[in-house]
Amino acid sequence: xxxxxxxxxxxxxxxxxxxxxxPQCFAHKLRLFAWQEGDQILGESKFPNGxxxxxxxxxxxxxxxxxxxxxxxxxxxxxxxxxxxxxxHSQLEIVxxxxxxxxxxxxxxxxxxxxxxxxxxxxxPVQPETKSESAAVAPKSICSGQGWDEKSLTALLxxxxxxxxxxxxxxxxxxxxxxxxxxxxxxxxxxxxGLAGLATYMKYRKNVKE
Amino acid sequence: xxxxxxxxxxxxxxxxxxxxxxxxxxGLKSIxxxxxMTVSLLTATFFVASLIHVPLGPGNVHLIMGGLMGVVLGxxxxxxxxxxxxxxxxxxxxxGLMVLGVNTTIMALPALLSSLLFKSWLKRNGxxxxxxxxxxxxxxxxxxxxxxxxxxxxxxxxxxxxxxxxVVAHIPVMIIEGLITMFVVLFLSKVxxxxxx
Numbered sequence: 001x002x003x004x005x006x007x008x009x010x011x012x013x014x015x016x017x018x019x020x021x022x023p024q025c026f027a028h029k030l031r032l033f034a035w036q037e038g039d040q041i042l043g044e045s046k047f048p049n050g051x052x053x054x055x056x057x058x059x060x061x062x063x064x065x066x067x068x069x070x071x072x073x074x075x076x077x078x079x080x081x082x083x084x085x086x087x088x089h090s091q092l093e094i095v096x097x098x099x100x101x102x103x104x105x106x107x108x109x110x111x112x113x114x115x116x117x118x119x120x121x122x123x124x125p126v127q128p129e130t131k132s133e134s135a136a137v138a139p140k141s142i143c144s145g146q147g148w149d150e151k152s153l154t155a156l157l158x159x160x161x162x163x164x165x166x167x168x169x170x171x172x173x174x175x176x177x178x179x180x181x182x183x184x185x186x187x188x189x190x191x192x193x194g195l196a197g198l199a200t201y202m203k204y205r206k207n208v209k210e
Numbered sequence: 211x212x213x214x215x216x217x218x219x220x221x222x223x224x225x226x227x228x229x230x231x232x233x234x235x236x237g238l239k240s241i242x243x244x245x246x247m248t249v250s251l252l253t254a255t256f257f258v259a260s261l262i263h264v265p266l267g268p269g270n271v272h273l274i275m276g277g278l279m280g281v282v283l284g285x286x287x288x289x290x291x292x293x294x295x296x297x298x299x300x301x302x303x304x305x306g307l308m309v310l311g312v313n314t315t316i317m318a319l320p321a322l323l324s325s326l327l328f329k330s331w332l333k334r335n336g337x338x339x340x341x342x343x344x345x346x347x348x349x350x351x352x353x354x355x356x357x358x359x360x361x362x363x364x365x366x367x368x369x370x371x372x373x374x375x376x377v378v379a380h381i382p383v384m385i386i387e388g389l390i391t392m393f394v395v396l397f398l399s400k401v402x403x404x405x406x407x
Binding site for chain 2: 098101104193195199
């Protein structure tokens with residue numbers, strides 16, 4: 001009995017270890033993350049195996065009073081986007097539901113107003129060189145004469161900054177998402193065997209008392 | 211097969227919790243001194259099995275090992291699955307603590323039923339044992355999927371849509387689990403028949 005028990009334990013443990021190193025150690029759940037880009041919220045929903053969660057419902061709630069602000073759907077590649085809802089909302093909660101019991105939510109803090117009032121220091125006029133550098137982003141209408149008017153310059157900076165920040169925000173959102181690590185797996189197995197030890201001890205004490 | 215937090219309505223959560231408590235109580239009573247290690251080994255197997263994703267089917271499926279749990283453990287599959295799901299909820303964020311009862315019932319009840327159904331054939335040798343083991347693995351997933359669809363329906367999603375989504379997604383798992391259960395049972399009956407008592 002003892003020898004065969006050990007054999008079985010070895011088999012189970014090797015299976016467990018195989019699982020640990022199986023390539024797709026992601027959580028079994030719907031993954032969702034969203035980030036802000038200018039006055040748009042972009043988001044992505046996927047299954048853990050990397051497959052896109054196609055055409056599933058997305059609900060957007062105000063996180064303080066849980067009122068539903070708008071609904072949308074993911075596209076063929078699991079992406080969705082919507083413009084910032086009207087009104088004053090400090091935090092949005094985005095909920096996706098795939099209809100088969102999986103659901104995920106994501107909270108997003110809104111970064112204040114999208115175009116803040118001009119607060120540029122009143123310094124020397126902008127050199128013409130910078131104009132040509134950022135000309136690709138600049139709509140023609142805001143170039144007036146030789147200089148820039150302060151308000152449109154701020155707006156321009158805002159939009160181009162938002163564009164550059166988009167991918168960074170996306171990466172941050174991806175990092176925030178919790179992933180299963182080897183430590184999680186091993187500590188879970190450790191807990192199970194610890195419980196087995198505890199149960200053995202309890203039964204043992206009972207036997208001794210009897 | 212893990213239902214997420216916030217999908218189900220409170221009466222269903224409560225019902226699942228009650229069933230789990232009853233099953234776990236009976237299961238714990240049935241564990242004797244010699245079975246403790248067997249139960250914990252299978253708990254560990256169940257705990258990590260869900261990390262193996264099957265890259266087939268429309269959605270998101272993984273191994274469950276319900277059939278094997280039922281065949282080897284009988285009633286003790288309830289406490290085993292409860293512990294494994296609890297740890298999965300904490301470490302992997304699968305399911306959740308509120309839905310623990312429902313998730314345990316969804317996976318443990320079919321495991322128990324299918325093992326009881328095939329019990330007499332499992333003790334034979336040869337083809338009958340193979341069929342019984344495959345059947346237990348296959349049926350436990352099928353019943354789990356149907357139970358899950360039913361639970362989702364009782365909350366709000368339409369039954370047909372939920373059943374289609376869940377059952378279709380798990381067809382590959384049913385076949386794979388049937389095969390795995392068959393091989394493990396054959397192996398155990400040769401190497402260590404007392405595990406299948």
